[in-house]
Amino acid sequence: MDIFDTFFNAGVMAQAWPMLLRGLWITLQLGVVSILLGLVLGLILALLRLYAPVWIAWPVRVYIDIFRSIPLLVLLIVIYYALPFVGLRLSAFASATAALSMVSGAYSAEIFRAGIQAIPRGQFEASAALGLGPVQTMRDVILPQAVRIVIPPLTNNSINVVKDTALASVVAMPDLLKQATQAQALAANPTPLIGAAIIYVAFLWPLVALVNRMESRLGDGQGR
């Protein structure tokens, strides 16, 4: 057995391919749903942390700090295996989505906060002087400018979420990595893992390249 038979075995790959595609579909579902929920949660948390009264802002801050420090794997195990003891039983998909978006929401919140705080004070003052309310100021003036700043770091965060979906195999989600390891076991050959790696890279590389392009464009100044 040489390295090609072991890691790049065409026959094994052909057999495993349908399993990998089923896994990819699950991974994409997990990834997209968690990214979207994380973005919504992150924006809400960022606004609460910045503008809510202190008795709301302070717990939000604690949430953000805890969920940025807790290992995703631990959170996933708690949600899937521990919550049923207090009567909350979530499906594997719901558990994985919940864990991913709770953590992604905490990271996104800090990204949104940094983006909003990067907008000069004068923009808030000009809006206030014109009689715009806080909601109008956010929607029409601050967020459109902040979004341009936060898109690169948010895309980075989304890439991390997609990679972290691999942890969902712990709660028996048949995601891309889980399918690959099962195919590996069936064939007694690690080629399917290499296949999975190639699929992850094929999906995430374009995103990484996109972030690089956006960052260099924003670095040029106005970026318009």
Next chain:
Amino acid sequence: MTAFIEIRALHKRYGAFTALKGIDLVVARGEVVCIIGPSGSGKSTLIRCINLLEDFEPGSQITVDGTIVGRGPGLAKVRAEVGMVFQSFNLFPHLSVAENVMLAPRRVRGKSRDAARRQALELLERVGIADQADKHPSRLSGGQQQRVAIARALAMEPQVMLFDEPTSALDPEMVGEVLDVMRGLAGSGVTMVVVTHEMGFARQVADRVIFMDEGEIVEAGTPETLFDRPTEPRTQNFLRSVLNH
């Protein structure tokens, strides 16, 4: 002349530093008041209190057209009636020039897009830059940007315009074009409170000039009295230092 802005016993502190030490000032409808004074004298703080961009100490009172200025549901209404032009323009960089002018009339006054656009083009015509309407502010010179800012404030059809050192951030060759627009406004009867270092403008346009120093109004009067026959030593010193070079 009826009182339009009434400021009574206005105090403002930043920690241990007292920026305003009891300002009393009444501005009549249609009056043009210029506020001069050295840096740190509190003149910008004073006009920023009028639309509550700065909070002030309890016991102070400001009314605009009879409405008490304070946190609460009435604040947006006061701010909509009080236009403001800033030293650093503060245009919205993600919107075109016309959209900058249209935003508040649409959102606050509920104007239709077409009506707001028509009004914006008229105002841009008035400040002399209608041909730049669809550019982004970053494409414009400083003087042009400040004129857009004036048009943006006028679009709310405010009862009074506040100018916070509107020419201080401009290259010297652009100061004139902004002052010309402001002169036109003053001539058309708009109530104006102008914080400025442009003594020539103050002398020529103001109905009343106010000299501030260390958080107090030291002296106030017509341009002729204040510039030609100042009675307070602090006023005399200040005018000597700014006019003698």
